[in-house]
Amino acid sequence: MLPAQKDDGKAKQTTVPYQEVSLFLGNTEVVIRIYRKAGTEGVLFIHPHGDESGALEAGLRFVEEHGGTLVTISRVGSQEHKKRKISFEICGKAIEVDPNRIFSEQGIRSQLAPYGDDVADSAFSEVKKFSESLILEISRFALPSTVIALHNDRLGYSQVLGSSGEARISPGEPNTDFFFVTRREDFERLASLGYNAFLQSGSPKDDGSASVLFQKLGVRYINVECGFSKKEKNYQMVLAALGM
Numbered sequence: 001m002l003p004a005q006k007d008d009g010k011a012k013q014t015t016v017p018y019q020e021v022s023l024f025l026g027n028t029e030v031v032i033r034i035y036r037k038a039g040t041e042g043v044l045f046i047h048p049h050g051d052e053s054g055a056l057e058a059g060l061r062f063v064e065e066h067g068g069t070l071v072t073i074s075r076v077g078s079q080e081h082k083k084r085k086i087s088f089e090i091c092g093k094a095i096e097v098d099p100n101r102i103f104s105e106q107g108i109r110s111q112l113a114p115y116g117d118d119v120a121d122s123a124f125s126e127v128k129k130f131s132e133s134l135i136l137e138i139s140r141f142a143l144p145s146t147v148i149a150l151h152n153d154r155l156g157y158s159q160v161l162g163s164s165g166e167a168r169i170s171p172g173e174p175n176t177d178f179f180f181v182t183r184r185e186d187f188e189r190l191a192s193l194g195y196n197a198f199l200q201s202g203s204p205k206d207d208g209s210a211s212v213l214f215q216k217l218g219v220r221y222i223n224v225e226c227g228f229s230k231k232e233k234n235y236q237m238v239l240a241a242l243g244m
Contacts, residue, residue, distance in 0.1 A: 014060040020074060023133045025097075026126045028088035032137055033074035035060065039067015043242065044144035046210060047072040048099040050081035055150035055226065058234040066244075070150075071138055073099060090123040100149075100209055102131040107208010135213075147214050148241055149223040152234075153177075157196055157225070163211075165201040170194050176227035179241065182215045186222055186241075193240055 018035040045059040050073060059070050073081045076088075085096040097111045108127045112120035156175035161167065164180070168191035178196035181187050191197040200221075204212050214221040222241045226234040 014064055016060060016064050016070075021137055023130055023137070025086060025088040025130045026090050026123075028077050028086075029075070030073060030086060030130065031075040032134065033072050034137065035063055035070040035072075037063050037067045039063075040242070041067075042145035043068040043148065044138065044146070045070040045148045045150055046138065047150040048210075049084045049151065050076075051084050052150070052152035052228075053082075054228060054231055054234050055152045055224070057231065058224075058226070058238045059148070059150045061235055062238050062242075069144075088126070090126060091119055093119050095119070095123050097127055099134070102127055102208050103135065103210055103213040104206050104208045106206045107212075110208065143217065144219060146220045146222070146242070147210065148238065149210055149221070150238070151223060151225045152228050153225040154228060157198065160198050163201055163204045163207075164198040166199040168197045170196050174227055176225065177230070177233065177237070178225050179237070180211065180223035180225065182211060182221040186220070189243070190240060195237070195240065 016035045016037050018033050021032045021034065023030045023032060045063065045068060047056045047059055047070065056072055062068060063070050075081055076086050085098050087094060087096050089095065093115065095115060101107045101111050105128065108124060108131065112123050112127065115123065153176040157178045160180050166187065173194065173196050178198060179190045180198045180200065181190065182200045184199060187197050187199040200211055200215060206212055211221050211223060224237050224241050226237050
């Protein structure tokens, strides 16, 4: 098998209509793009990391063919968002935060801790305000019944073992391709299809991630993790997440 290659950072063009909303981190504009098409109601796709374009393409393909809503970060400052983290400036110092680790105060503080107390204290309120605005945009049209998080992975499933209550490893499946879910029925179903599957602990560590947030809210959450440059498998995993 050939080694996975890095995505080129460009998602396939789509005809799905969208709107854009400007949020701010300090003085840095962060543009959120919301794709929406009638069809599959109650399903929200979230795509936080700009360097994972294969995951975005799989989600857009689903929305184009079946409907739904997809939220992604389109631009940070004057640059198209093609990085994992969002960069902004506070007190003359450049700060980076992972947009999938800012959905709780504890997660935000953990992200800012390396910058020292003075900078972290100044940046905290800005990141918290951005996080609250982002959550508002995510749930603006009503809290979804199902959230599908779209990710590409190169680290493998070892990163989720610490927050998993149960795991089912499928022999022969790459460790970059797996599901991380919050409901047992999804865990059992996806494992039975031959996928690597992980069930989040009932009391996970609060790392500020979307999985912890939506579990607290009682919303079904499925994280689709697929290796880079596996476009068709990425899409098939999105379909499998929704039982299609």
